[in-house]
Amino acid sequence: MAQQAYMTETDSGGSEPERRQNRIRRLLGRAVSGWRGDRRIWRRGLVTAAVAVLLSGVMAAHSHIPNAIGNLGSLTETFLPWFGLLIPVLLAIALVRKSATALIALVLPVSVWLNLFGGLLFDKTGSGGDLTVATHNVNADNADPAGTARAVAAAGADVMALEELKASAVPTYEKALEAKYPHHAVVGTVGLWSKYPISGVKPVDIELGWKRAMRATVATPSGPIAVYVAHLPSVRVKLEAGFTARQRDKSADALGEAIADEKLPRKILLGDLNGTMNDRSLTAITSQLRSPQGAVGNGFGFSWPASFPMARIDQILVTGVEPMTSWTLPATGSDHLPIAARVKVDTTAS
Template sequence: MPLAPWKRGPLLAALALLLGLVTALHARIPNVGGFGSLVENLLPWCGAFVPVLLAGALWRRSASAVVALVLPVTVWLSLFGGLLTDRSHPGGDLTVVSHNVDAGNPDPTGTARELAASGAELIALEELTDQARGTYGKGLAQAYPYHVVRGTVGLWSKLPLSDTRPVNVVRGDVGPLARTKPAQSAAEAADGVRALRTTVATPHGPLAVYVVHLGSVRVMPRRGFWTDSRDFGARALAKAVAAERNKRVVLLGDLNGTTDDRAFHGLTSRLTSAQKTAGNGFGFTWPASFPIARIDQILVRGVRARSSWVLPETGSDHLPVAARIGW
């Protein structure tokens, strides 16, 4: 005698419930070996398992599995459903762009030209090398008369800059990464500068701008999802933002993690994601050839993001991000 529909597919039903619980309770997943952080960086992709499980449920004619899928669908829509709509608004006073240009970029001249064509008032670049820094400077100089560079990060601006200083987001011992990845430039090797803070003189008053490239993450056989360097930088950056006296702040950069990652709670509790409040879709940026995560961020405080979008691919392994902000 064939099983009743409610008794078919118990494994599918269990997997559906597990998917819903993981999505809903991701913050409670122990971060052993960085597993919790890894799940949070890929959290939107939990929704990709729903059609797979649904197909299996329909094939098995399992009523219990279909009903169990209500949980992950409901949770996913509550977390990410709003990102499926266009949240942008017209207007704004300032356009900002951020781009990890990639130390191995084969065409820095073309990348600089494409970024300048965006018309943004501010362009933040990360992963600058000694060899390519002059090329970017030359390509942006005509449209951006003001610029500052500290280590491997820089900001090119149409508006005057002042009070520029490095922000220490690099710990002295970077752990196993020091043995697997060479320094990106002599400047980084010398002083480890991967973040800066500057003041932009806008028609509406001073704006504090942070440009940052947090430490890399790695999936390592014995350590799991290794995030020590990045997490140290995230905590240091959160302290700097907390101490920032200017009420208006824009943070631009490659955080090597999504804003769903628990490591950035200190930042996301003080700053708002331009993409989440004024974007259209998820705005994935990495890897450029097939983006699966948004690790390049524009975060704001004291100003409002009116629109947020991803720019076309350059010679980098990251996609540039842009936002229009207003007072």
């Protein structure tokens, strides 16, 4: 009774923050006392602890998962950030099971995930820059091409790339964009619109048999930039074949070779690469160019599918220019989200 009276008196006195802290201390004390003296807390939850260790191993050593069977390595890397969702599930199981072993084991996957993606949890967008670029897979079956074009142009891009252009819809896009973009070029199913003069337009052979990539020189006020637009082949996840990406991988290698042969030091790649920056199969490209999203983005910047974005397969990659900020744009009539970035052109590059 005396103890109860003391606790009641303690709660009734002091400020509200102090009373709240007292209640939290008592709750924690009860939780700890429920575990204290129970030696089973070290024997329970061994399976949960093993899963936690396995999860951390998969995330930490994802580059060593072989692609020989169903491109399992690339599939894992495509959705790697989402592996973090297993951590709160394991945490809940560990708490329910009152397993100290599982709780300690969870430190591993938490540490690995934060090391890989913790930087994306913070807004690193910057100001400045003198060139805004955007890219959008508009979807060949888009029911509102004119509205989609206007929506992307509203981002204020100086240079804009569109992919999956249907031949019959190209005049609609041209008409919708002609007021803001006096210069444009379309090669096959990809196109480039610019406020600045375009020259040196040519298709880029990505070994498909039809044109889904192009290269052009954009004469910005700060100097010429080689701009590549590409739409790499789609990938599929099939039960009988796994992650089928052989043609995408082959095209990525061909695009990487073309970029490596580029003479201009300033390069920007805009397009739907059907792969994330974590996917080793895009190394021929990502080893030469970097993504503004990882350096100055806000969040993960997932772009596909537009209804519930799960992966960033649309990319803006640069070299010879300094990324300042990167962001995704609101949904259009496409199944992809548009993305944009602002960069500062390196006037010392020549």
